[in-house]
Amino acid sequence: MSRNMRLWLHGLGAAFIGGAATSLATVLVDSEKFNIDTLLGLQHLAFVAMVAGIVSAAGYLKQSPLPPVEDSRTAGSKLAALLVASLLLGSFGLAGCNDFERKTFQTLSASKALIDQAQIDYETGTIPHTQTSYDAINKAKDAQTAAVRAFQTYEAAKLSVNQNTDLTVQVAALNSALFSLGPAVAGVKHIYLGEQ
Amino acid sequence: MSNQTTVATIISTTEEIQRDAAVVLEIIKTSYPQVMDEAAIAESILAILATLVTKALAAYAAASGTPITPASIASLMPNPTPLTAPGS
Numbered sequence: 001m002s003r004n005m006r007l008w009l010h011g012l013g014a015a016f017i018g019g020a021a022t023s024l025a026t027v028l029v030d031s032e033k034f035n036i037d038t039l040l041g042l043q044h045l046a047f048v049a050m051v052a053g054i055v056s057a058a059g060y061l062k063q064s065p066l067p068p069v070e071d072s073r074t075a076g077s078k079l080a081a082l083l084v085a086s087l088l089l090g091s092f093g094l095a096g097c098n099d100f101e102r103k104t105f106q107t108l109s110a111s112k113a114l115i116d117q118a119q120i121d122y123e124t125g126t127i128p129h130t131q132t133s134y135d136a137i138n139k140a141k142d143a144q145t146a147a148v149r150a151f152q153t154y155e156a157a158k159l160s161v162n163q164n165t166d167l168t169v170q171v172a173a174l175n176s177a178l179f180s181l182g183p184a185v186a187g188v189k190h191i192y193l194g195e196q
Numbered sequence: 197m198s199n200q201t202t203v204a205t206i207i208s209t210t211e212e213i214q215r216d217a218a219v220v221l222e223i224i225k226t227s228y229p230q231v232m233d234e235a236a237i238a239e240s241i242l243a244i245l246a247t248l249v250t251k252a253l254a255a256y257a258a259a260s261g262t263p264i265t266p267a268s269i270a271s272l273m274p275n276p277t278p279l280t281a282p283g284s
Binding site: 046102131133 | 238
């Protein structure tokens with residue numbers, strides 16, 4: 001196990017224990033229900049400790065989702081769906097590089113996978129069949145469609161004329177569409193995390 | 197570290213976290229049967245999120261080797277099937 005992994009796990013454990021320890025305060029607030037004298041009291045205390053620990057650990061994961069990876073552009077990425085969002089945002093940040101088209105293609109591939117999966121999860125009832133979910137997924141699909149169309153326009157302009165064609169307008173339009181895609185994908189992430 | 201290697205590392209770490217969390221949740225379910233339902237829900241949410249992340253990352257990595265052509269760009273369009281409206 002690498003040093004970074006050990007430090008990260010140490011921090012995660014510390015966050016969990018710190019959160020769980022705060023549950024001791026419930027003994028002072030309601031010692032009849034939360035105590036260590038009776039089995040029921042202990043169970044109540046243990047349950048609060050577990051929940052508080054998980055909440056605290058989740059807070060830690062939000063700050064430090066993964067152990068730092070050396071020489072990695074994704075060191076600041078977030079866990080789970082947060083990780084996906086940062087992946088996309090990280091890609092947007094790279095969009096200005098000389099591998100602009102490749103990064104755009106990869107970003108749109110990842111966002112398509114996520115949006116299509118969200119649609120499947122919505123239809124199968126894995127995520128709530130609500131107006132909020134419906135709107136968020138449709139918004140993401142619209143943003144994905146707009147970004148792909150902008151990419152098609154860019155590619156068509158590049159291929160159709162000559163090498164000296166100024167693609168500034170097409171690049172700007174594509175970047176704009178990609179930036180709009182970020183919040184739309186984040187909206188889908190919120191469905192999974194149960195946020196409104 | 198190449199982009200693809202980084203993605204593979206993240207996927208691997210995600211799966212590792214999922215496995216570790218499943219072990220912890222299993223212990224919780226065994227030790228505290230009264231919260232078994234909550235732990236099972238947490239486990240399923242974790243599995244869903246891990247699947248989602250893995251799919252997106254795998255698509256991202258796979259796209260690094262896909263030729264960029266009009267056809268491959270068109271394939272990035274989202275699923276054309278309209279969503280079922282809520283309540284229907």
